[in-house]
Structure formats: structure tokens, C-alpha cells
Amino acid sequence: MDAIVKNFPLLDDTSGRPTQKEAEEAVRVLLRWAGDDPEREGLKDTPARVVKAYKELFGGYDLAAEDVLGRTFEEVAGYDDMVLVKDIPFFSHCEHHMVPIIGKAHVAYMPNGRVLGLSKIARVVDIYARRLQTQETMTAQIAKAIDETLAPRGVAVMIEAEHMCMAMRGVQKQGSTTLTTTFTGSFQTDPAEQARFMTMLRGFK
Ligand SMILES: Nc1nc2c(ncn2[C@@H]2O[C@H](COP(=O)(O)OP(=O)(O)OP(=O)(O)O)[C@@H](O)[C@H]2O)c(=O)[nH]1
Numbered sequence: 001m002d003a004i005v006k007n008f009p010l011l012d013d014t015s016g017r018p019t020q021k022e023a024e025e026a027v028r029v030l031l032r033w034a035g036d037d038p039e040r041e042g043l044k045d046t047p048a049r050v051v052k053a054y055k056e057l058f059g060g061y062d063l064a065a066e067d068v069l070g071r072t073f074e075e076v077a078g079y080d081d082m083v084l085v086k087d088i089p090f091f092s093h094c095e096h097h098m099v100p101i102i103g104k105a106h107v108a109y110m111p112n113g114r115v116l117g118l119s120k121i122a123r124v125v126d127i128y129a130r131r132l133q134t135q136e137t138m139t140a141q142i143a144k145a146i147d148e149t150l151a152p153r154g155v156a157v158m159i160e161a162e163h164m165c166m167a168m169r170g171v172q173k174q175g176s177t178t179l180t181t182t183f184t185g186s187f188q189t190d191p192a193e194q195a196r197f198m199t200m201l202r203g204f205k
């Protein structure tokens with residue numbers, strides 16, 4: 001799994017990251033390259049808007065999953081069975097074309113005395129989605145982050161997504177869905193637990 005889990009070091013002011021002005025200029029270049037005039041009325045504020053939108057869409061580079069997952073709860077009356085949060089919607093962008101990936105993540109874990117706030121699982125999905133991604137990397141990163149910070153008995157992550165780079169351009173196949181899974185711990189070693197994850201996913205659709 002580690003082979004496809006990339007490290008995204010947090011960038012700081014000394015990272016050599018381009019300024020907002022430089023980023024806006026890059027958008028102007030692309031507009032001219034596409035054949036339009038960045039100075040015309042309708043496009044005048046577009047570079048600033050695009051950079052602002054990118055800040056939001058790629059905001060995951062400035063966040064660390066470990067920070068979000070740090071807060072856990074122990075008082076759950078001895079509950080120690082699977083916790084599954086399914087159908088977490090996300091938007092990401094593929095690292096090959098910078099075109100949207102639209103999908104849903106399903107995340108389960110087997111607690112080991114501690115549980116996570118449910119919203120934190122969705123937040124972790126967003127942190128990795130708001131970066132340039134492959135679906136495989138994103139799936140593995142979510143599983144690894146939960147596995148390493150919560151130390152549960154096992155983690156299961158399934159992502160189903162449509163890649164706009166396959167739908168809007170290139171091979172132009174609309175409506176195809178790609179499924180990826182990562183299992184750790186008991187989900188990896190126990191086929192029955194994997195099967196139960198699948199059944200719980202399917203059973204309540
Ligand atoms: N494995 C994987 N591939 C992806 C993902 N997102 C996009 N791709 C693929 O990345 C590949 C890049 O292929 P290249 O041949 O380098 O690029 P390209 O010429 O634009 O390819 P086409 O999309 O076939 O036109 C394409 O096959 C995409 O479908 C992803 O999340 N995982």
C-alpha cells in the first residue's frame with residue numbers, strides 16, 4: 001500500500017509556492033492560449049475568480065488528516081462492531097488532466113476501544129479529494145490515515161467514481177464507474193469481514 005501512498009508535505013511561506021499574482025497570470029496565459037481575450041469585460045475578473053476557486057478545490061494541500069482525526073471518543077457503552085459511513089460525496093481532480101473526478105466514498109472501521117466523530121471521516125475524505133489525485137491513491141490514503149491515527153482493528157475504504165477525463169474528452173465514455181478498495185487489519189485478513197462490509201454497503205442502498 002505504501003508504494004502508492006504519496007506524501008504531501010505541508011507547504012509554508014518559504015516553500016517557493018507562486019504568489020496569487022503569478023497564479024492569476026498563468027490563468028491569463030491559458031485564456032489567451034485557448035483563443036480568448038483576457039482583457040474583455042466578461043473575462044477581466046476571471047483569473048482572480050479561478051485562483052480563488054482553485055484555493056478551495058485544492059485546499060486539501062493545506063490540511064493534514066492527522067489533525068482532524070486526533071479527537072476520539074471512548075464512551076460508547078462497549079460498542080465494538082463495525083462503524084460504516086457510506087455515500088460520502090466528493091469532488092476531486094485527476095492528476096493527469098486536472099479534470100474533475102466525481103464520486104462517493106464508503107469508509108468503515110472496526111473500533112479498538114475508541115471511535116471517531118462521524119464528521120471527521122467525511123472531513124478526511126475531503127482533505128484527500130481536494131488535491132490532485134488518482135482514485136487508487138486517494139483510496140489508500142484515506143485508509144492509511146485512519147489506520148495510523150485511530151489504530152482500529154481494521155479499516156475498509158471503497159470509492160466509486162466517474163472520471164470526467166474519460167467522459168468529456170479522450171475516449172468519451174460517459175457513465176462508467178470505477179471502484180477501488182483498500183482493506184487493512186481484520187478486513188484484510190478475514191474474508192468474512194470484507195463480505196460483511198460489502199453486504200452492509202449493498203443492503204441499505
Ligand atoms: N489508474 C488511474 N488512471 C486514471 C485516473 N484518472 C485518470 N486516469 C487515466 O490516466 C491515463 C492517462 O493516460 P495518458 O495516455 O498518459 O493520457 P491521455 O493521452 O490523455 O489518455 P486518454 O485519456 O486515453 O486520452 C488515462 O488512461 C486516464 O483514463 C485514476 O484515478 N486512476
Ligand SMILES: [Zn+2]
Pocket residue numbers: 094095096097098099163165166
Ligand atoms: Zn484524467
